Amino acid sequence: MAASNNNGQTWTVADVDIGTPDQFQPWIGTDTATNIVNIVYYSSESDPLQHRSKVLLRQILPGNSTPDPVGTAQTITTVGLDPAADPFLQGIYIGDYIGVSARAASGGGSRAYIHYTHSAVSGNYNGARDPEQNNHLSRFDY
């Protein structure tokens, strides 16, 4: 990531996640009530075969530096997406982004909704079950 406090005249470069092996498709959204920056992305870090990606969320709290430090990763899905697990797309396309939106809740606190592709729910094909890509939604309260 890069951060600027002068509307892009200068930038300070840092990292959100440089763990091994693959982090990809990051999306960023600021909760304007708390000014907490939310970043979601896929990560295959916990898969020894580097193929199945969990959805992670990291937050950057307001602070006195630019950029402020990135918080610990929250695991949104404990089961990884298998990018090959769809009978029609078969690993060639999983979309190119996931979504996140974070806002203050009326009863206090904030919540982030994360919208992403996952293949945990099977379809039924001539009576046989096989995973397929679906859009899934998770909510993270903070």
Add this chain to the structure above:
Amino acid sequence: MKLKMLDLVLILIMSLLILHALQVTQPEAMAAGAGSTMTGGGVQQNSAAFGPDTGITAFLLSPQGRQILRASNHPIAKALLQRLGEESQAVAPELRPASQASPGIDSQLSAAAVGCGTVTGTRFNREPRTPPDALPQNSTTVDFLLGSGLQGGDLVVGAANDFRGSFGGLGDSGTGYYVHRNGADTNPCTPQFEGGLPTITDSATGEVLRAGGDPVIEADPTRNAMYIADIRMGSQASTIALFRNTASNLDSTAACPDGTHTASQARTCWPTSVEVNPKQDGSLLLVPHMAVDPRTNGTGAGDVYISGLIATPLSGNQIFLAACKNDLSVCSIGTIVSGADFNTNSSHVRIRPDIATKLNGSVTITYTNASEGPPPDFLPIYDIMYVTCTPAGAPNAPTCSSATLIKSETQPISPRGGGLGNGSLATTGFTFATSPKHDHRQDQNGVETYVVWDRCKVGLIAGGGICPDADVALAASNNNGQTWKFGSVDTKAGDQYFPWIVTDVFTNIINVAYYSTTGDSMNHRAKVVLAQIPPGPATPDPVSTVQTLTTTGMEPSGDFFLRDTFIGNRIGVSARGTSIGSRAYVHYMHNAVNGRYNGAAAPEQNNHLSQFSY
């Protein structure tokens, strides 16, 4: 905004492609060239089928495989491109720099546990972990000679497609061999040496033919010998190469030193070879299989039988059988055993255990003949065929019966593939085809014949290209194929595929090894399992408990080079025993061991070996 518009256009294009795939009535790209024409509501087999529907050549002829051909300077790549009407680009391969650093074998190999490891077996090659050498091995085969290694260990010989040979490594050989011989090693699956099978010279044209992969191995315990056959093709000639070795030579550290052999060392280690059924007429000889007659006397005693596919432009694909003398001094011509079938593949040859007393029909072959069903989907149909042959003693060709039908499989695994990844299974991008294998065993019912093959549990989807759930089917006969009874080896949820079958002739236990995704919620990662069928009163006898040989599944997409377009077309198993017990060795592709690419670790295909004692 422009990017989002591009995404929208891409999705629209993809949607149209999916609709096309779902609605397609005339498959345009059958890898087998299984074209057919409709006549009066029936299907007339087109005699112009050319090329295999499985194996390394089928993959290299696919759109993905052609990219490898174009990037390779290997003579076989040039020959295949020439046959496709393309000129080789003669581009120097980018994978291999001038400096060929060859770091030693990784510590993970030597650290494997006794028994070869239950998680992913043991990597059965000595390939360096970094480019340009960290390249795939697949389509594995194995056999062994009990106690014929050094210090009383088993002499285990594996072979596989080895892509190092396509990019300047392994003596430009596309067929790797891997040998365990050290009985003092705590890991009975560690390879002491490896190499690429040497070149041979076509006797008619003088053309030097390099190893092209799709190897098969057969041991001859009677003579303490080991055979490997593979495919060879050049611009003028095509043949099956057959190599013979002895246990004493393979155990010799002078003839076969430890380490990765140079081309010169490989030639010393494998000094004896012969061309089998060479052709110089534009046809290709592909996908061989092999059996050795264990007898020491009688007509054809000790002969080595080679079956395979002859792919001939205009004539189609036929199955041949040739016999060679045990010392490879001479071979017969290849006799066509597939009769009027012209879209054949996947031949598999075995010897009946009663050959000493019943010579007639003692050499047996299974193969497939593909056709298409009726419209609108022209779904693929694979006839699984059986042939019996009588030895005549090489160089005389055996005499064979007409092929008979075991089963017309209307739910085969289709090499058409489907979806946008073109995979044969719902959650994979690689294609393969139903391939029957068989073996015989003696029990209280006399000689039983068991045939196993990949079958789809349900109807194919996506125009007949995708199987949602693959199983391992089985047929058995106790009268040499006159009648068959049908069953299954494994029909559990998930995909079971690539079955290979072999009989432990000491115990008459049948061993069937295959991949299974059962237990993987994403139906994608396949463990290697071993099913056994002990002798019993029925035909077929029931399958006993299935043993899991690798607790971690193989990830079909886990290779930077092949991705998930090709994982080979088989795994290998051999089982032999004595009065103190039996062992099965299973040789398969796994990607648990990482390569290192610019310092980053990533999985890659390797040949692995597991041992199962019983």
